[in-house]
Amino acid sequence: MRKTDIILLVEDDEVDILSAHRAFKELDIPNPLVVMKNGEEALKMLRNKDAQLPALIILDLNMPKVNGLEFLKTYKRDARLRWIPSVVLTTSANLNDITKAFDHQVAGYIVKPLDFHEFKVAIQKIFDYWRLCELPEIP
């Protein structure tokens, strides 16, 4: 992942959005973090041909309108979008959610730590891994 690549966070909870921004800032993560508040908004952004596509999606599962699994199912059927890797970051440790998320080809499933310090450690590990990953050139 290049420093200028966009990371898309799909998350409805205001506190979690603030935590993510704070973690990115404190960890000096250079990538721009774009936030969409549910699956419907995120799909709209991805389908807008004038908007730059993200290199990575960090995805909550429990959201109003289009939830995380519905969002995954939809964009993974779209030939223009399905290459984009998604990492689930959620409070749900439900086995059924985990299985379904991997059925829809998520590239990781992380249970969101409640404590901010641990949350930051999780974001650091996610970033360190994807920083090393090669991604296709974004059209």
Added chain:
Amino acid sequence: MNSNNPILLVEDDQVDAMTVERAFRDLEINNELIHAVNGLDALDHLRDGSKEPSLILLDINMPRMNGIEFLRELKSNDRFKRIPVVVLTTSNDQKDKFETYDLGISGYMLKPIDYQAFVSLMREINNYWTLSEAPN
């Protein structure tokens, strides 16, 4: 790693396979490392193995069945399609990157030549897949 299940390495180069084994030892990753020498061999291991691997490390350029052909088989199989795959290759080809992500890989890493850099890479892979839940 997030489970005690084995890790399947699909790699035709004997030296590269030994480097992965050595890095596992140095990082004290205790999962059993199963070595398949190409895609066909890997499918045989998956079908015969008693324990499903928790992660597959996949080279691309291999004889008989290459990494992309293997991914197509794996991802169209309902029993195996959830197993996360990390590509570990020397190929910097855009087409390989696009095709493998399109098929649902969970990461694409270029093999460093330097051993210490290789160990660092394996450390990050291990950290990430320890943090992540396992699909099975």
